[in-house]
Amino acid sequence: MVTTVEGRVFVCSWRKVGDRIQVWVRDLxxxxxxxxxxxxxxEALWDVICAATGDGENIHEYDPPAPVTRLPGVxxxxxxxxxxxxxxxxxxPDLFAGGLCPQCDHARGQRTGQxxxxxxxxxxxxxxxxxxxxxxxxxxFFSEVFLSLLRPAERAQFEFRSVECDRGRKIFFELAGSRVxxxxxxxxxxxxxxxxxxxxxxxxxxxxxxxxxxxxxxSDAADGRWFELPAWYVSAAGLPRPLPTCLTVGRAPxxxxxxxxxxxxxxxxxxxxRGIKSHRVPVVSSEYVDPDPPRRLHSEVWGQARP
Amino acid sequence: MHFETAVDIHRQFHYYMSAILIxxxxxxxxxxxxxxxxxxxxxxxxxxxxxxxxxxxxxxxRWCAGRARERLPGTGRGGIGSEVSLRLxxxxxxxxxxx
Numbered sequence: 001m002v003t004t005v006e007g008r009v010f011v012c013s014w015r016k017v018g019d020r021i022q023v024w025v026r027d028l029x030x031x032x033x034x035x036x037x038x039x040x041x042x043e044a045l046w047d048v049i050c051a052a053t054g055d056g057e058n059i060h061e062y063d064p065p066a067p068v069t070r071l072p073g074v075x076x077x078x079x080x081x082x083x084x085x086x087x088x089x090x091x092x093p094d095l096f097a098g099g100l101c102p103q104c105d106h107a108r109g110q111r112t113g114q115x116x117x118x119x120x121x122x123x124x125x126x127x128x129x130x131x132x133x134x135x136x137x138x139x140x141f142f143s144e145v146f147l148s149l150l151r152p153a154e155r156a157q158f159e160f161r162s163v164e165c166d167r168g169r170k171i172f173f174e175l176a177g178s179r180v181x182x183x184x185x186x187x188x189x190x191x192x193x194x195x196x197x198x199x200x201x202x203x204x205x206x207x208x209x210x211x212x213x214x215x216x217x218x219s220d221a222a223d224g225r226w227f228e229l230p231a232w233y234v235s236a237a238g239l240p241r242p243l244p245t246c247l248t249v250g251r252a253p254x255x256x257x258x259x260x261x262x263x264x265x266x267x268x269x270x271x272x273x274r275g276i277k278s279h280r281v282p283v284v285s286s287e288y289v290d291p292d293p294p295r296r297l298h299s300e301v302w303g304q305a306r307p
Numbered sequence: 308m309h310f311e312t313a314v315d316i317h318r319q320f321h322y323y324m325s326a327i328l329i330x331x332x333x334x335x336x337x338x339x340x341x342x343x344x345x346x347x348x349x350x351x352x353x354x355x356x357x358x359x360x361x362x363x364x365x366x367x368x369r370w371c372a373g374r375a376r377e378r379l380p381g382t383g384r385g386g387i388g389s390e391v392s393l394r395l396x397x398x399x400x401x402x403x404x405x406x
Contacts, residue, residue, distance in 0.1 A: 056317050056318060056321040059337055060339065128341060195350050204349070209334060209352070212332060231345070279338075301349075
């Protein structure tokens with residue numbers, strides 16, 4: 001078995017047997033490993049998959065979900081559907097009424113009526129593409145089969161538009177709008193690299209990543225394993241009530257589709273959910289949120305470079 | 308360690324990269340491309356990643372030169388394991404992409 005593209009998402013399972021953790025690829029159970037801890041077993045499985053498939057960037061999506069450390073201030077968690085499919089947009093400047101910002105390349109204004117045109121590189125069931133090849137706003141697209149997994153009431157919360165692809169038979173839809181949308185938040189005491197564009201006012205989303213970015217109260221709770229902590233958080237105060245089974249997070253037009261943990265458990269591994277890597281998005285109480293984290297200007301941060 | 312196939316070299320490359328990324332305060336490369344796209348929205352992250360990758364490349368080049376390259380030219384991804392040093396491959400990539 002040889003793969004030509006790395007970074008495939010493998011749906012995996014795990015169980016505890018005695019004091020050992022066993023993990024395996026669900027559709028290829030011969031690809032399995034074990035360890036004294038989940039992390040050790042998972043790392044060993046990476047090696048097994050790499051040796052068997054040549055995919056050294058293999059990604060694991062666990063069903064049941066991987067065990068996690070309980071975090072302070074967290075009441076529940078959403079699951080962000082990470083879109084590992086990849087495409088390039090061939091008509092980026094036509095997609096938004098104000099075109100693209102000349103400084104940061106992000107979309108300006110409302111979405112126009114122009115269909116999203118894509119050159120698909122890796123056609124999973126969920127993918128992303130930037131308006132200017134490697135920079136600017138990132139739009140999400142989903143396969144027709146993925147959309148069929150959503151309930152009618154769930155689909156009705158979002159605006160999906162047909163996509164024109166230059167190759168392949170798969171039919172995709174752009175996630176172009178959402179009526180259940182909540183912002184990502186910065187945690188109190190975090191050290192984040194946030195910037196705002198001098199020209200258009202767009203700002204990058206709060207992302208907690210890297211050894212120094214997490215607040216002490218969180219990294220202490222993770223017992224030093226900062227690299228396993230979630231990157232994105234939402235505030236409990238910002239969530240709609242009652243909580244829908246799926247919603248979007250982030251900032252328009254960069255919608256990221258999220259599910260409740262229970263709803264995601266129904267979708268993981270289904271035909272139509274290929275190429276989705278879930279990410280934990282903890283829901284934190286408002287006292288743990290920094291409502292106004294510091295931001296620097298794009299020009300100070302990037303100079304002439306593009307994010 | 309035996310390295311009979313290009314896969315062995317490939318695996319070794321990922322061992323170096325994973326170990327060095329985490330050791331230098333970055334995350335495992337296997338958290339998915341969407342994660343890394345967001346991660347690189349920060350120039351500090353990009354610089355840190357660039358430095359870590361070049362350090363990993365040097366380690367890998369040393370390992371290759373000493374152990375694998377003569378026996379196994381290989382056609383690994385991006386020239387990995389071939390006559391070309393990984394540092395040169397990465398430097399070329401960074402130059403082309405404005406890093």
